[in-house]
Amino acid sequence: MEGIKITLLEPFFSGSHKQWAEGLQKHSKHNIQILSLPGRHWKWRMHGGAISLAKEFNELEDSPDLILATSMLDLTTFLSLTRKRSANIPVAMYFHENQLTYPWSPQDRDVKKKRNNHYSFINYASALAADKVFFNSKYHMDSFLGALPKFLKQFPDKRERDNIEVIREKSEVLHLGLDLKRFEDFRSSDREKQSEATILWNHRWEYDKNPEEFFETLFELKEKEVAFKLVVLGEQNDVNPPIFDEAKEKLKDEILHWAYADSFEEYAKWLWRADILPVTSNQDFFGGSVIEAMYCDCFPLLPNRLAYPEHLPEELDREFLYEEGELPARLETAIESVMGIRQVDYQSIVKKYDWGELVEKYDEKMEKLY
Numbered sequence: 001m002e003g004i005k006i007t008l009l010e011p012f013f014s015g016s017h018k019q020w021a022e023g024l025q026k027h028s029k030h031n032i033q034i035l036s037l038p039g040r041h042w043k044w045r046m047h048g049g050a051i052s053l054a055k056e057f058n059e060l061e062d063s064p065d066l067i068l069a070t071s072m073l074d075l076t077t078f079l080s081l082t083r084k085r086s087a088n089i090p091v092a093m094y095f096h097e098n099q100l101t102y103p104w105s106p107q108d109r110d111v112k113k114k115r116n117n118h119y120s121f122i123n124y125a126s127a128l129a130a131d132k133v134f135f136n137s138k139y140h141m142d143s144f145l146g147a148l149p150k151f152l153k154q155f156p157d158k159r160e161r162d163n164i165e166v167i168r169e170k171s172e173v174l175h176l177g178l179d180l181k182r183f184e185d186f187r188s189s190d191r192e193k194q195s196e197a198t199i200l201w202n203h204r205w206e207y208d209k210n211p212e213e214f215f216e217t218l219f220e221l222k223e224k225e226v227a228f229k230l231v232v233l234g235e236q237n238d239v240n241p242p243i244f245d246e247a248k249e250k251l252k253d254e255i256l257h258w259a260y261a262d263s264f265e266e267y268a269k270w271l272w273r274a275d276i277l278p279v280t281s282n283q284d285f286f287g288g289s290v291i292e293a294m295y296c297d298c299f300p301l302l303p304n305r306l307a308y309p310e311h312l313p314e315e316l317d318r319e320f321l322y323e324e325g326e327l328p329a330r331l332e333t334a335i336e337s338v339m340g341i342r343q344v345d346y347q348s349i350v351k352k353y354d355w356g357e358l359v360e361k362y363d364e365k366m367e368k369l370y
Contacts, residue, residue, distance in 0.1 A: 003030040004370050007057065007064040011049030012072040014039025015235065016176075016288050017096055021070075023179050027355040029363050033064065042072065046099075046119055050074040054081035064089060065370050071095040075126035090369045093130035094174070096285065098123045100151055101143045103208050103283050120151060127167045132369055134174040137307040140285040141171055174365060176286045180295045180354040186268035187296075194229070197338035198256065199331075200274035200298055202233040202267075202289045203281065205240045213280040215247040217328050221335070222251065228335050230254045231270050233261050234289070271296035275341055276334050278327060279303060287311070294350045299341045301330055311350060 006028075010021050013036035025032040035056050037049050050073055058081075067089050069075050075093060079086055099119035123144075127133050135141035145168050152159040199218065203209040221228065230251055232244075248258055261267035277293045278301040284290070286307050294300055294311075302308040304321040312320055322330045334341060351357065 003028070004065040004367065005062070006030050006032045006066045006068055006366060007060070008032055008034045009053050009057075009067065009069040009073050009078065010034060010036040011045040011053060011070070012039045012042060013037060017070060017072070019179065019288075020096070020176060023177050023355050024359070024362060026179075027177070027359040028366075029359075030366055032068075033060075043119070045072050046074060046122055050077035051081065054078050057082050058085060060085075066366055067091045068366070069093050069126070069130070071098055071123060071126070073126065074122045075129045076122075079129060090131045091129070092132040092134060092366070092369055093126055095123075095127075095133065095135045095140060095144065096176075098140070098144050098285075100124070101147050117151075117154070124148065124151070124167075127171075128163055131170065132365075133167060133171040134365070135171060136174070136176040136286040138173045138310055139307040141173055145171065174362065175353060175358065176288060176291075177355045177358045177362065178288060178291060178353050180292065180351060181356060182264070183268045183271065183292070183296055186265055186272060188269055188272040194273075196227050196229050197275045197335040197341075198229040198231055198273055199335075200231050200233070200271070200277045200293055202231075202271065202277070202293055203279075204234050205236045205244055207241055208281065208283040210280040210282045211241050211247075212243050213327070214278060215243050215251075217278065217280075217331060218247070218254075219250055220328050221332060222254070224332070226332055226335055228254060229256050231257045231274050232259075233257070233267060233270060236260055268296070271298060274298050275338050276301065276331065278331050279308070280327070281306065284308070291350045291353050294346045295354075297342075297344070297346050299334060299344065299346060301327065301334060303327075313349070316349070 008021055010017055013021065017039065021034050025034060035053050037045060037052055063085055067086060069091065071093065075091065099116065100123055135144065145164065148164045149161065152161055201214060205211065218230065257270055261270060271293055274293065275298065277290065277298045279290055280303065284306045290300060290302065291311065300320050302321050304323055309317060309321060
């Protein structure tokens, strides 16, 4: 079958959302047109993004064969404002994240006033309105569907709980595609020349990534005089968790790099130099930064929760997954075993997420909807 025309709607066009959209556009055999808005003011994007993107959609010269929207879009509003053009076009929804099971910051005023329910309801109603719903991991799909009964129960009546099964029947997992092969251009052998293990943080500087446990573990090891080096990457906000300032001071002798990488080349080079990725996140619907580090042959220490077990062959669970309270000891052992760790191929475990491996599956799923 020849390629079909797809309009991809992304109200939050930055970071991993942008990479995924552009990656799909680049690698798919289908003709994908992206309608997007800048990735900022996420709450306003969930409220108003649909209105702006509906206006753009209505001004298109040609209508697509398929609409593919992401989870930041209020799909019900978008479809109501484009009904003259979109009425007979199939619609798929891709869930990068959802607000129902995403851990909200305790400082967020919307939580205290229960306004956070509104964003969850947008996700729920959008999933209901779509013809097909894709989730980036099985964990994500199961957690979203599993949280819906309790979410709907809080409303006074007409909860329509049978809609949960309606959503379940049209939902499936379609793992996140990543442009992993581009890391190959920056492969380095620098780490082999360095005796001390290099520990990596390459996530957003946010509370849901649990930086407190990560750095407290490093403080503990430093007190025990365990030698290591540290590379801290990742996107920062205007206000970062205070632990980052504390860690920058306490670990100043261990730090090789401390800041967002200004270019992909710089980011890739640091990943290739790192040895160990201890992950402490309280939330990860997929874990793209983990997959990128593993592709660059970084040894992962992952909590036995969220999406992480899904990425690993069962026989490697004990090697890479840790239970609560185990991280300090496991990390110390890994640091001591760094020369052996450097000989292992971690890339082969995750190369299945490269667009070259995944795009055919995406293309087939889109064709089936047309």
